[in-house]
Amino acid sequence: MAFDSVPARDLPLSDTALDQLFTGARTRNAWTDRPVSADLLRKLYDLTKFGPTAVNATPARFVFLTSPEAKARLAPHMAEANRAKTLQAPVNVIIGQDLDFHEHLPVLFPHAPGAKDWFGDETGRRETAFRNCSLQGGYFMLAARALGLDVGPMSGFDAEGVKAEFFAGTAVEPNFIVNLGYGSDENLFPRSPRLGFEEAAAIL
Amino acid sequence: MAFDSVPARDLPLSDTALDQLFTGARTRNAWTDRPVSADLLRKLYDLTKFGPTAVNATPARFVFLTSPEAKARLAPHMAEANRAKTLQAPVNVIIGQDLDFHEHLPVLFPHAPGAKDWFGDETGRRETAFRNCSLQGGYFMLAARALGLDVGPMSGFDAEGVKAEFFAGTAVEPNFIVNLGYGSDENLFPRSPRLGFEEAAAIL
Numbered sequence: 401m402a403f404d405s406v407p408a409r410d411l412p413l414s415d416t417a418l419d420q421l422f423t424g425a426r427t428r429n430a431w432t433d434r435p436v437s438a439d440l441l442r443k444l445y446d447l448t449k450f451g452p453t454a455v456n457a458t459p460a461r462f463v464f465l466t467s468p469e470a471k472a473r474l475a476p477h478m479a480e481a482n483r484a485k486t487l488q489a490p491v492n493v494i495i496g497q498d499l500d501f502h503e504h505l506p507v508l509f510p511h512a513p514g515a516k517d518w519f520g521d522e523t524g525r526r527e528t529a530f531r532n533c534s535l536q537g538g539y540f541m542l543a544a545r546a547l548g549l550d551v552g553p554m555s556g557f558d559a560e561g562v563k564a565e566f567f568a569g570t571a572v573e574p575n576f577i578v579n580l581g582y583g584s585d586e587n588l589f590p591r592s593p594r595l596g597f598e599e600a601a602a603i604l
Numbered sequence: 605m606a607f608d609s610v611p612a613r614d615l616p617l618s619d620t621a622l623d624q625l626f627t628g629a630r631t632r633n634a635w636t637d638r639p640v641s642a643d644l645l646r647k648l649y650d651l652t653k654f655g656p657t658a659v660n661a662t663p664a665r666f667v668f669l670t671s672p673e674a675k676a677r678l679a680p681h682m683a684e685a686n687r688a689k690t691l692q693a694p695v696n697v698i699i700g701q702d703l704d705f706h707e708h709l710p711v712l713f714p715h716a717p718g719a720k721d722w723f724g725d726e727t728g729r730r731e732t733a734f735r736n737c738s739l740q741g742g743y744f745m746l747a748a749r750a751l752g753l754d755v756g757p758m759s760g761f762d763a764e765g766v767k768a769e770f771f772a773g774t775a776v777e778p779n780f781i782v783n784l785g786y787g788s789d790e791n792l793f794p795r796s797p798r799l800g801f802e803e804a805a806a807i808l
Contacts, residue, residue, distance in 0.1 A: 410638075410752040410786050417621050418750060422651040422743075434614075438807055445805050447626040449798040451742065454759045454780075456796045462805040470808035507797060528759070531779065534735050538655065538742020539626075546622060548614040555658045555732070575735065576658075582614050592660045593711055594653040601649050601666040603642055604674035 421545050428550040428583025431489045451539030453532040456508045459501035460536035461572050463494040479556030489579035497533035500571035533575050550583035625749050632754040632787025635693045655743030657736040659719050660712045663705035664740035665776050667698040683760030693783035701737035704775035737779050754787035
């Protein structure tokens, strides 16, 4: 039997891995004080960046707030219900979309030199940025779990306030915010129901 | 040394697993004829559904096209450059957002009985649907890779045509389309560059 030095790509991951990523993973509302190193944040970005996006545009931008000073700039813009857990999390990540992502296409999508010009229309560009930044947000959260971290994503914040505080003078707008760290079971909701296959999907 | 029957959640997955999900995975443009069973599509949904979404809204809907008849209904709406590979892929998946997702909140978000009423405004509802459907699209593609499948996501299609053909009379609108199966290396682009950490991220 031949030994294949390349791992078979077409096999499922172990149940333990699937559990860590999906079936056993939970949105966390409280955090242990175990810190998250800058090295680990860089690893997290280096996984996230490889997820597929339209024309390889990778419009997501990630601002990692780790210092008390940076976290204090975010706190006033969080919805009341999200504020305490955001201050408690070791890291808050503002994920935003760069509406000028097309400026990078000559580098990011080199085999189509005219790609930048496909995005002259601002409405279409915002749609592409928002869709693909959100996709990257999904990659980011699963990459975090793949690295053993927990996540707590939130939409409840004042987007204009966060924009003014962190992205003034740029074409980046905030999409959503993720608390990041090693979660504790405190304030863990019971798992909410999901739609059954027939309610959310069809095979034709 | 104590044996812990619960796997440690806070450890990274193996490099082989990270490779399968991120670093070694590639968008596929051609497909082997190895089929994808309905059972596997159900497993794929059952992983995807657990990814976090705002108020557990899970607005993504998945239409799996597996029969030649169903695929023939999609083909005319694909951009010319995407048509041949879409017809060749064993499965095409139309991922759409249900703009009436809030109707399900009494079931999906039971601890906040009034949650449905938070989404009376149509513009805000569309934004929530689009963001969270796209997040779920990210979960979907990584769940596919976790199950050993390959993906080929596409935005190049006539959204109005796909809406009329597959979602007429519903509040679902198409977001993007994914080819699914076991990829071949044919027509594989060289890996395009990614933005470095300093270009796309900051630690404050």
